[in-house]
Amino acid sequence: MRLETRAPGKINVCLFLGPTREDGRHELVSVMQSVTLADRLRLEELDGDGDGASPDPAAFDVVDCPGVEGPNLVSTALERFRQATRWGGGPVRISIDKRLPVAAGMAGGSADAAAALRLLARASGIEDPELLHDIAVGLGADVPAQVLPGRVLATGAGEVVERIPGVTRYGVLVVPSDRQLSTPEVFQEADRLGLPRDAQGLREALDAVRAGLPDLPDALCVNELQPAALSLLPELEGTLERVRDAGADVAMVSGSGPTVLGLFHDRSAAKAARDAHFPGCKVAKPVGPHGGEVLAS
Numbered sequence: 001m002r003l004e005t006r007a008p009g010k011i012n013v014c015l016f017l018g019p020t021r022e023d024g025r026h027e028l029v030s031v032m033q034s035v036t037l038a039d040r041l042r043l044e045e046l047d048g049d050g051d052g053a054s055p056d057p058a059a060f061d062v063v064d065c066p067g068v069e070g071p072n073l074v075s076t077a078l079e080r081f082r083q084a085t086r087w088g089g090g091p092v093r094i095s096i097d098k099r100l101p102v103a104a105g106m107a108g109g110s111a112d113a114a115a116a117l118r119l120l121a122r123a124s125g126i127e128d129p130e131l132l133h134d135i136a137v138g139l140g141a142d143v144p145a146q147v148l149p150g151r152v153l154a155t156g157a158g159e160v161v162e163r164i165p166g167v168t169r170y171g172v173l174v175v176p177s178d179r180q181l182s183t184p185e186v187f188q189e190a191d192r193l194g195l196p197r198d199a200q201g202l203r204e205a206l207d208a209v210r211a212g213l214p215d216l217p218d219a220l221c222v223n224e225l226q227p228a229a230l231s232l233l234p235e236l237e238g239t240l241e242r243v244r245d246a247g248a249d250v251a252m253v254s255g256s257g258p259t260v261l262g263l264f265h266d267r268s269a270a271k272a273a274r275d276a277h278f279p280g281c282k283v284a285k286p287v288g289p290h291g292g293e294v295l296a297s
């Protein structure tokens with residue numbers, strides 16, 4: 001059996017930052033949108049020791065992810081899936097073709113983990129959305145929203161996911177950086193700068209966002225982590241300015257950065273801006289659940 005799926009990256013169309021919870025995570029209010037820029041994942045069954053007769057198939061599972069050093073979130077997803085479901089299927093290899101910039105604020109690791117859960121659900125026949133959501137919550141704040149790609153309102157620390165209708169055509173110019181930013185360091189910098197709202201302030205942001213849904217007005221397309229990313233990488237200000245000058249309706253740092261996004265109401269304008277000013281960059285578009293379909297290969 002061979003299965004494949006895409007792991008669409010996400011953008012935070014808005015991200016309002018709230019106080020830190022007891023578990024150390026920040027509360028937030030964010031509209032997250034999956035986009036067509038995506039990693040590719042393939043799952044295949046392994047032979048040999050992994051013929052299903054092994055007492056511990058998990059010991060033979062393999063995750064290949066060229067370009068990403070160190071522990072991979074997809075390996076953790078695999079372990080947690082086996083633990084939570086007691087699936088005894090033989091060992092598998094999951095191969096990841098990275099197209100999303102790494103440590104760049106597009107939640108590529110989380111997207112890959114969510115995509116791996118979709119592949120495993122199909123491979124095992126255990127397609128239980130609630131169970132997948134619970135596993136996803138344990139993997140990280142950005143994972144639950146991506147188990148099913150699309151547009152969501154995420155609250156809590158990102159794990160309370162409310163699906164909202166898709167939006168009209170728009171284009172997202174994605175300008176990667178040659179630098180990386182660690183998400184925890186950006187949150188720490190936000191604390192150091194005193195950026196987080198108090199609980200009341202976050203409630204007000206939530207009310208304003210709800211009133212603007214599903215297609216947020218430009219004035220609400222705000223990333224409250226951006227000043228922290230700029231404080232750590234001041235050169236991003238220049239990129240934001242270039243994206244604005246190229247005609248973007250909104251220029252913003254993506255998530256915890258350092259990728260910069262240009263949101264264009266008109267996708268052809270995004271492509272024209274890319275061709276004129278950002279050759280080699282991608283123009284993505286919003287994508288819904290079909291962007292994460294699992295296919296036999």
Ligand code: ATP
Pocket residue numbers: 065068069070071072073074096101102103104105106107108109110112113142181183255256257
């Ligand atoms: P987020 O917006 O969720 O913070 P990000 O886009 O900033 O994510 P990722 O690309 O998800 O960052 O990578 C963050 C870290 O996770 C990297 O330093 C990387 O080593 C590690 N990582 C683990 N698994 C993966 C994966 N499958 N793809 C990318 N990075 C991974």
